[in-house]
Amino acid sequence: MTTTEGVTLTGGWIGLQGFNGDDLAANSATTDLISILESVDTPIVVVRRDSTIACFNKAAANLLGLSPSDIGRAPHDIPVIAGLPRMEERCAEVIATGLDARVDFREADRWFVVRISPYARGDRVIGTVLTFTNVTAFRASIDQAIYERECTKAIINTVADPLVVLSGDQRIQSGNRAFHAMFGVSRDETQGMPFYELANGAFELAPLRTHLTELLAGAQAFQPVEVDHVVTGKGQRTLLLDARPLSFPGHSERRVLLTFQDITARKEAEAAKDLRSKEELRRSEAFLAEGQRLSLTGSFSWRVATDEITWSEQLYRIYELEVGVPVTLDLIRTRVHPEDVTLLEKMVDQARDGSNDFEWQYRLMMPDHSIKYLHAVAHATRDRDGQPEYIAAVQDVTARRLSDEALAKARSELAHVSRITSLGAMTASIAHEVNQPLSGIMTNANTCLRMLGSEPPNVEGARETARRTIRDANRASEVITRLRALFTKKESTIEPLDLNEATREVIALSSNDLQRGRVILRQELDDDLPFVDGDRVQLQQVILNLLLNGSDAMNDIDDRPRQLVVTTARDGEDRVRVAVRDVGVGFDPRSVDTLFDAFYTTKSGGMGIGLSVSRSIVENHHGRLRAELNDGPGATFSFSLPCLQRTNTKV
């Protein structure tokens, strides 16, 4: 133990190369220490003052590839340690100064920090201790951080909008390239500059300062601020300043990232678009109003759930109410014709229940008792909240209605006049035709009497005049026969006929009358209907008669839609049938036999001629006219005719 220094340093540690086993026995504390050092995975190498390896632990042996024979060798002779720059020099410095030194050391893909510490015994530094700390992972994370930072910097510098980071005291911390370019400043000039000094105080704005201060104080949201600013080379620009807080765990200082977005173009576009859309809106509103005024059509929307009703100006004018007064159903009711109020209420109830489009005609009675006829068409839709809403157009059809009525009146007067006229003419012509032979009869009879009464009687002359009397009587009889033929057997034109087409024409002709009677007409026409042989005009008279009869039968029906269904269909193999079904008052089943007799009628205004004539026409066409009561309300009148062979049906 006399050579403690030499023994210790040259002998090495147990399990560790260079340890003297004798010492182990001598000092159990040393043994423990050695054991600890062996178990530490930090490589440790002790180097003597003379730059020879004194001892090393197992971790060092593994890292540096040391073996027991390396004890006493100089470190630069060990291949791995030879990579440590200025190793011996540094060790000498540490021995001289007694201060630690650090050296970065790379072994393959691992990085170490080598700490060189003085190895002292008593006051004397007898060597150095090299500890190797593995910093590979740490090093890698720093590299990564640097890389990320560079990427971020690249991104930030590529962003066209200026960005700047302000410190907690609102000084400029750093900015991107766009920021420096916009304000014509360099990084160095602005670093640490109070933000509000930027651009000659252009951003010294109370709201901006308030918002930034709040954000720095912990607020999460920032209300963007628009600033008009003259940018060198670009002129007046509108900048939108937005900010978000930057805070990092472990950093007490909160910073803000402030962005400058140039929204000049967008603002201009928006302004232009706004102007345009306002102008378009104004124009389309003007068009609509003008259109409504010209067509006497108003419109309204009605939210069913809330009874919120909105009227167009024209509708106010139609109702003769002051534009803008709140519209309620009660208000509407005050204007609706008393006879139509029930109808209105029915429509309102139906509209509430369903969500179907509807159409109705009603009248208004103005305070001066004048009547207006309105035609409304409503479309069911949904409002923004998904609630049922009706959008409707209401047309003032008074003028049309009145002219229709005048026309109908004129027409009926004309028909009446022409009927009277033709009846008068017919009577006159009958009288003329009959009076001629009557005149002869009377004259001959007088002559005859005179001849017989003369002295002597002229018997031969009397016989002759008597014969002429008989002849004239025959002539009179012939006249009557001819007249009968003329009026009972009208000339008819029989031709192949498409009953669908004939029916459609009649419907078109009668639609006005039907509409006036509030009749809803449905057509169920068989597209594949064979032709019939018939007189178009006569059969159309029959169809018209059936339609008008059906319509008339529903005149007093108000508790159900006045529906009239016209059907054409095949009737068995060789016949076709035209049927008109109404939901009207029907007829007394006991009277079915007399229904078609002339002068039988259920109508107060009718003569009952229609069905009688219709039956003659149908029978002249070898057909049959039938009347049946429906299962439900009303009756069905129909006729069937023999059809032509299929080959003749297509023209």
Place this chain on the structure above:
Amino acid sequence: MENRLARMRSLVSVVDDDESVRESLPDLLREFGFAVRAFASAAEFLASDCVGDTRCLILDIAMPGMTGPALQRELSRRQRAIPIVFITAHRDESIRPRLLEAGAVDCLFKPFSETALLEALNVALPANGATDRIDDRGAP
């Protein structure tokens, strides 16, 4: 008998397109004692040699070609003042006053009675006294 003879000299012309009138009326007029000529149209009458001799014209109103009133106007134009008794099968009361105003003696609606015809003829051919009146002894 005087009257009858006198009348035999009086020519009554009948113009009517209706054949039964042309056949029956002349016989009756002859029974009354007149000389009679019958024509089927106005043109036929105007073309005949009877215009100057006719003492009374029994004229149908409605005829093809020239109508009765047109013939009336034509005669008036020619200043032939022949008394005219219109006859017509067309009973139109409104036409009568107009014809009378234009100078017609009467307007009879067919069929007319013997009495009515005689009255019209008596107005058209006034005789020399009441006794000269044609009577209706042949009538029942």
